[in-house]
Amino acid sequence: MVAAEFDLPASHIDVPPVAIAALPTRGIAEAEVLAEVKDRFGRNDYGHDRNFAISYSGMPAxxxxxxxxxxxxxxxxxxxxxxxxxxxxxxxxxxxxxxxxxxxxxxxxxxxxxxxxxxxxxxxxxxxxxxxxxxxxxxxxxxxxxxxxxxxxxxxxxxxxxxxxxxxxxxxxxxxxxxxxxxxxxxxxxxxxxxxxxxxxxxxxxxxxxxxxxxxxxxxxxxxxxxxxxxxxxxxxxxxxxxxxxxxxxxxxxxxxxxxxxxxxxxxxxxxxxxxxxxxxxxxxxxxxxxxxxxxxxxxxxxxxxWEGYLQSTRHVLALRDTIVDGVTAIPGMSLAAPKFISVVGFVSSSIDLERVHENLLKAGWGHSYGVLRGRPFIRLSIHPSRTAEGARGFVEAFEAAVARAQS
Ligand SMILES: Cc1ncc(COP(=O)(O)O)c(C=O)c1O
The missing domain is CATH 3.40.640.10 (Type I PLP-dependent aspartate aminotransferase-like (Major domain))
Known part of the structure; x- marks a missing residue:
């Protein structure tokens, strides 16, 4: 997912693909339809616990x-x-x-x-x-x-x-x-x-x-x-x-x-x-x-x-962010795109091919955004409070592996 929308040309055009899909003549049984829905959800690129990509992909209260x-x-x-x-x-x-x-x-x-x-x-x-x-x-x-x-x-x-x-x-x-x-x-x-x-x-x-x-x-x-x-x-x-x-x-x-x-x-x-x-x-x-x-x-x-619930959620999401930021910036060549402030962070590198890291992360099923801003490729994460400490550590390990593969 490319997040650098403010650097996309103003003429950027995205035409929705057409799906020829006929309304079934006779309604299909509920269980069958639900099983199909489940199957389609399961075919998304990553599970919600591994999704650091879109801005609002967390479980609500x-x-x-x-x-x-x-x-x-x-x-x-x-x-x-x-x-x-x-x-x-x-x-x-x-x-x-x-x-x-x-x-x-x-x-x-x-x-x-x-x-x-x-x-x-x-x-x-x-x-x-x-x-x-x-x-x-x-x-x-x-x-x-x-x-x-x-x-x-x-x-x-x-x-x-x-x-x-x-x-x-x-x-x-x-x-x-x-x-x-x-x-x-x-x-x-x-x-x-x-x-x-x-x-x-x-x-x-x-x-x-x-x-x-x-x-x-x-x-x-x-x-x-x-x-x-x-x-x-x-x-x-x-x-x-x-x-x-x-x-x-x-x-x-x-x-x-x-x-x-x-x-x-x-x-x-x-x-x-x-x-x-x-x-x-x-x-x-x-x-x-x-x-x-x-x-x-x-x-x-x-x-x-x-107030206390949101305070706790804020404490939690910032701890997740710190786990990820500390882990990713400890990889030689990786740095923050901008100083960390809230739970949205970007990473850049002058020595690592982030496009390959992005492809490797995607193959491993970890959601994130990738784009190029002002000539600098970046990987961006939106960290939601419903993510876990285990998920944050898992992301860092996946990032390390994705970098190692990009450099091999
Ligand atoms: C700063 C900012 N404003 C507005 C929006 C649009 O929000 P929504 O997608 O809920 O319409 C976004 C979405 O990410 C955002 O980051």
Missing amino acids: AITRKVEELAVGEFFVEWADSETGTLSMEREAVGMMAGLLGKPDAPGFITTGGTESNLAALRLARNNGKRDAPEFIVPVTIHFSFRLGAELMGIHLVEVDVDDHTLQPDIADVERAITPRTVGLACSAPAGSFGTMEPVEAFADLAWRKGLYFHVDAAFGGFILPFMRELGYDVPPFDLSLPGVSSISTDGHKLGLLPISTGFFLARDAELFEAIPTERTLIHTTSSTKPGSRAAAAWAALRNLG
Whole structure:
């Protein structure tokens, strides 16, 4: 899987392959269909315990599956069910996240994840900014969803370059990119590529001085940075506690132990939403009919795990990361692509052929991402709290073996 999406050419085109598959005339027995499903799942490249590849491939908290059974099996709930029922859980889940992210009274809603949240941010910025030919400024490291949103909403996305090695934008470049048409800014906390924290405070300060909308994409950070801070890590301010932050998003399905697809979008002020027209079933999000189980599962997991549960999960995932980082960087020739910060890490090498290491790891059934960024091949891992210490050690051993084979 290639993760260097910010270095892919903008014209990159991916056409879905066609499968000619006829609807069977007569329904096939349930047991037979289930056996086929199991078989197909088993043919994936790697098992979930060996999957350090995609961003959100971990088991959600156990309670969420029980909530799903209740939601689908017993109550059959939809998202828009009443304020005292399902919706009350969405409101309170959003409230708990608002408390974690710097402003307990921040209004917001549950989304399907980082992409939909980023679309909401662009929409709020554009509609509140009221400019002809609107422009929105991001570092080039921003998630692709901003390009999608800009295309859909007729916004010109101004992408500021980053340093080849630190992958950080220079705030002076961001300031220079501001024009009378600018409706907002965004950066990531941290970026999805190698987990590097972007200069959120500097962005917030600039946005505040210029009176611009500023969104923080904390897809990865929202469920780990507050807990890292308590564990004594140096975490700079990144959330609604900074007055210049207009909105923030985070994904429950990354480090929040919530099922795919659960994201949160939070705004500083209720008035910001007045710029977004809505109707009963499509309030703020980009999809109408939604499962009620998502809000309920989020609410249940947040209450079931509590602050201590997430603290423990953070401690655990960072210990896994350290096992992997220490093991891989102990291999002569291997180093980190960027300083380690959260549970997403990248490795580079000036002497080892990482493409061969990548192929060897894949053959051995270990999921990871491989790509080339600014001319440097890299291997990237997204480490989920549902991985085990044994899995982390297993990955290091597999990496050592993959390097040895690449060098033989
Ligand atoms: C920083 C960042 N923002 C947004 C997203 C998009 O999230 P989703 O896949 O949930 O739409 C990702 C996905 O990895 C990400 O890393």
